Amino acid sequence: QAKRFGGDRIEPFRPAYKTIGSGRLQLESDLRRAFERSELSLAFQPIVDLQSEKVAGFEALLRWEHPRRGSISPAEFIPIAENTGLIVTLGQFALEEAAKRLSDLHRATGDNRFFMSVNISSRQLIRQDLIANVRSVIDRYKLAPQTLKFELTESMVMDNPERSAQLLAKLRDLGVGLSLDDFGTGHSSLAYLMRFPFDTLKLDQSFLRNNSQPQRPIIVHSIVTMAHDLGLKVVAEGIESESDITQLRDLGCEWAQSFAFSPPIPFEMARRLLVDRSASLKRAS
Numbered sequence: 001q002a003k004r005f006g007g008d009r010i011e012p013f014r015p016a017y018k019t020i021g022s023g024r025l026q027l028e029s030d031l032r033r034a035f036e037r038s039e040l041s042l043a044f045q046p047i048v049d050l051q052s053e054k055v056a057g058f059e060a061l062l063r064w065e066h067p068r069r070g071s072i073s074p075a076e077f078i079p080i081a082e083n084t085g086l087i088v089t090l091g092q093f094a095l096e097e098a099a100k101r102l103s104d105l106h107r108a109t110g111d112n113r114f115f116m117s118v119n120i121s122s123r124q125l126i127r128q129d130l131i132a133n134v135r136s137v138i139d140r141y142k143l144a145p146q147t148l149k150f151e152l153t154e155s156m157v158m159d160n161p162e163r164s165a166q167l168l169a170k171l172r173d174l175g176v177g178l179s180l181d182d183f184g185t186g187h188s189s190l191a192y193l194m195r196f197p198f199d200t201l202k203l204d205q206s207f208l209r210n211n212s213q214p215q216r217p218i219i220v221h222s223i224v225t226m227a228h229d230l231g232l233k234v235v236a237e238g239i240e241s242e243s244d245i246t247q248l249r250d251l252g253c254e255w256a257q258s259f260a261f262s263p264p265i266p267f268e269m270a271r272r273l274l275v276d277r278s279a280s281l282k283r284a285s
């Protein structure tokens with residue numbers, strides 16, 4: 001990950017933070033303080049009902065606005081947070097904030113069907129207190145449990161399959177949703193992954209994007225069909241082309257989450273989107 005940027009030249013003015021050499025250590029200590037300095041926030045990306053093209057919910061995504069370096073991608077700081085254990089603090093912040101925002105949205109719209117999806121990392125999942133923390137936010141914010149969803153990737157559950165299965169079952173017992181994130185980037189079969197109590201599959205964007213073989217529509221068709229046959233709902237991530245959107249809609253794929261509809265946005269915009277325009281999005285392309 002850190003190698004990606006290469007080079008070791010000191011650049012005095014960098015628009016984006018680069019994790020090179022000691023930069024990574026600096027980033028790590030900065031991240032520890034970022035939390036206390038309120039540099040972390042959540043952005044909310046609409047998840048759109050493909051049939052109606054109305055917003056059905058949001059994925060909460062962490063954002064870090066570094067005072068000198070500007071915005072730092074979670075693709076950079078989440079792995080650091082995971083390696084240092086800081087992810088537990090960050091994850092708890094994301095859970096609390098997302099739950100609070102979800103209750104704000106329900107209150108602002110008078111519609112408590114909108115959902116909020118929160119990413120969980122494996123370090124968080126195996127912690128004893130996650131279940132209690134989830135129960136706590138549901139109680140404190142008076143949420144219908146099914147409007148809170150958690151996203152986990154295949155590699156996270158495969159880190160510790162036995163323990164993950166137990167904890168996911170406990171989460172499921174609380175009534176929250178469980179989404180298998182980034183499906184198509186790992187190596188496990190969907191049949192194997194069904195031993196975990198997921199109710200939703202998020203088809204990874206790279207699956208569609210890096211795949212231009214003529215058989216692609218057939219593969220997409222069979223995955224969506226198999227997911228549905230297994231009782232899973234499907235979110236297509238990052239779909240861009242009109243033909244992909246049409247194919248997935250025709251297949252009965254429930255939702256799309258993509259820049260084609262909306263990038264992640266600040267909470268106030270998300271709230272206004274629901275309140276002012278009855279949650280309908282014009283597609284960008």
Ligand code: C2E
Pocket residue numbers: 045060061062073074075078090091094118119120121151181182205237238239240257258259260264
């Ligand atoms: P993810 O959970 O798969 O989130 C979706 C990512 O895809 C987001 O990137 C989103 O901005 C991006 N995306 C959505 N639609 C499109 C599209 O049409 N085109 C392209 N190119 N990208 C699109 P983001 O916000 O940079 O987050 C990256 C990853 O960081 C997330 O991937 C997730 O794994 C992790 N992450 C973010 N917030 C949290 C968090 O609170 N906790 C944990 N554990 N991980 C988080």
Ligand code: MG
Pocket residue numbers: 059119151181
């Ligand atoms: Mg996710």
Ligand code: MG
Pocket residue numbers: 181182202204237
């Ligand atoms: Mg994803």
Ligand code: MG
Pocket residue numbers: 182
């Ligand atoms: Mg991802």
